[in-house]
Amino acid sequence: MIKAGIIGATGYAGNELARLLLGHKEVEVAWYGSRSYIDQKYADVYQNFFKLVDAKCMDDNMAALADEVDVIFTATPQGLCASLVNEEILSKAKVIDLSADFRIKDVKKYEKWYGIEHKSPQFIDEAVYGLCEINREDIKKARLIANPGCYPTCSTLSIYPLLKEGLIDPNTIIIDAKSGTSGAGRGAKVPNLYCEVNENIKAYGVATHRHTPEIEDQLGYACGQEVMINFTPHLIPMNRGILVTAYASLKKEVSYEEVRAAYDKYYADETFIRVLDKDVCPQTKCVEGSNYVDVNFKIDPRTKRVIMMGAIDNLVKGAAGQAVQNMNLMFGFDEAEGLHQIPMLP
Ligand SMILES: NC(=O)C1=CN([C@@H]2O[C@H](COP(=O)(O)OP(=O)(O)OC[C@H]3O[C@@H](n4cnc5c(N)ncnc54)[C@H](OP(=O)(O)O)[C@@H]3O)[C@@H](O)[C@H]2O)C=CC1
Ligand SMILES: CC(=O)N[C@@H](CCC(=O)OP(=O)(O)O)C(=O)O
Structure with missing residues (x-):
């Protein structure tokens, strides 16, 4: 049994981490950190944990943690x-950062896209980008993960x-993406108010979105050259x-079978990536509450383009x-432990 904070x-x-870790047989959550609710019961902040979590919220003292x-x-x-992170902390505990601080290897690029100074660039090289299906072996050895x-x-x-x-x-890729509002976090922001979001869709x-360089970096590593995309x-x-x-x-001209074989080559043995059957489109509802990524594709012979589709739950596989999954790899647990949730429908 390990302890997590x-x-x-x-x-x-x-909140989603707490939910998943409470169902994990190898982990006990020992620290529920907060800035605004210190000393208040966690279950008073999140009623879904009533009778499940008795702990009070703690501060963000990473060294004590x-x-x-x-x-x-x-x-x-x-x-x-x-x-917050420093060498002493990393020598005592493994750190999995869900923010973008260690995702981009070029510190100047990070500072440009995020508009903030990076406070510990000395750890950027060491951090492993925690996309488990692609970087599994490096993740197993890491002490700092850029989720x-x-x-x-x-x-x-x-x-x-x-x-x-x-x-x-690689330089013809256009990504159109859509997200539910939990992607913007719990903090009150006018664009995320019910009246602004309900019955409305907007780009x-x-x-300019800050995920553009992160996607470009990852696609670039995959094909071994610099990549520029349009991301909306x-x-x-x-x-x-x-x-x-x-x-x-x-x-070049390719058949359905050739493209399908490419997906199967990388994903056939992956627990959490489901390559759907021919002509079946991924749906967010069919991955909701789960760690699954549903993917599929369609070749358009008329335009000589391929359309690649994917769906995840932003709070689960997306965070x-x-x-x-990264923690499981780092501690040698079964990679799927605590992640057996079946998607919720309807
Ligand atoms: N939401 C999503 O779908 C995804 C989020 N992420 C990333 O995860 C991180 C958290 O996102 P999300 O949960 O959505 O954000 P929220 O706004 O919902 O939560 C932010 C959390 O950080 C705490 N916090 C805020 N400021 C400070 C501070 N200065 N010191 C200590 N704690 C602080 C808040 O504490 P309190 O409320 O108690 O003040 C709260 O617990 C972000 O980096 C985000 O980019 C990554 C992938 C997906
Ligand atoms: C809907 C929405 O606002 N989504 C957020 C992205 C989600 C997120 O938290 O970003 P990270 O994955 O980098 O941590 C945004 O566009 O900024």
Whole structure:
């Protein structure tokens, strides 16, 4: 049994981590970190934990936390983990950061896209990008994980096999993505009010969204060259879920079977990636509450492009579930432990 601490347990990603870890047979949550609710009962902040969690919220003292636990999750705004982590902490506990602080290897690029100074660039090289299906062996040895972003998880996994197999032109990729509002966190923000979001769909961050460089980096590693994409996210009136529809030009004429073989080559043995049957489109509802990524594709012979599709639950595979999957790999647990939730329907 190991002990875990969550800094930012009172946010949506932190809440989801608590939910998953309570169902994990190898983990006890010993620290529910908060900034606004210190000394209040966690179950008073989140009623779903009534009678399940008796603990009170603690502060964000990462150094004290490292003395008590084996693994620390930071589910906090951008910049916080980088400002708290240090060598002593990393020598005592493993850290899984759900923010973007260690996802981008080029610190100048991070500072440009995030508009903040990076407070611990000395750990960027060491951090392992925690996309489990792609970086599994490195994750097992890591002490600091950069847990991938929600849009980058869904986008990269939808496109990866075709890039890796050289079937598409990397510089023709266009990603259209849609997210439920929990992706924006629990903090009150006018664009996320019910009246603003309900019965409405809008694009945001067009050509400027901070996930663009993260996706470009990951796709670039897959094909061994620099990649530039168009990425347009949309906010849609539902709580959870991300749907990605990505387009790219095919380098040559290919059959359904050839493209399918590329997906199967990388994903046939993956517990959490489900390559759907021919002509079946991924749906957010069919992954909701679970760690699954549903992917599929369709070749358009008329335009000589392929359309790649993916769906995840942004709070599970897009955040907390992937963080637990990373923890399982780092501690040598069964990779799927605590992640056996079956998607909720309807
Ligand atoms: N929501 C999502 O779908 C995803 C989120 N992420 C990432 O996870 C992280 C958390 O996101 P999310 O849960 O949505 O955000 P929320 O706004 O819902 O939660 C933020 C959490 O951080 C805490 N917090 C805020 N400021 C500080 C601070 N200065 N010091 C300590 N704690 C602080 C809050 O505490 P309190 O409320 O007690 O003040 C709260 O627990 C972000 O980096 C986000 O980018 C990653 C993938 C997907
Ligand atoms: C709907 C919405 O606002 N989504 C957030 C992305 C989700 C998130 O928290 O970003 P990370 O995955 O990088 O941590 C956004 O667009 O900024």
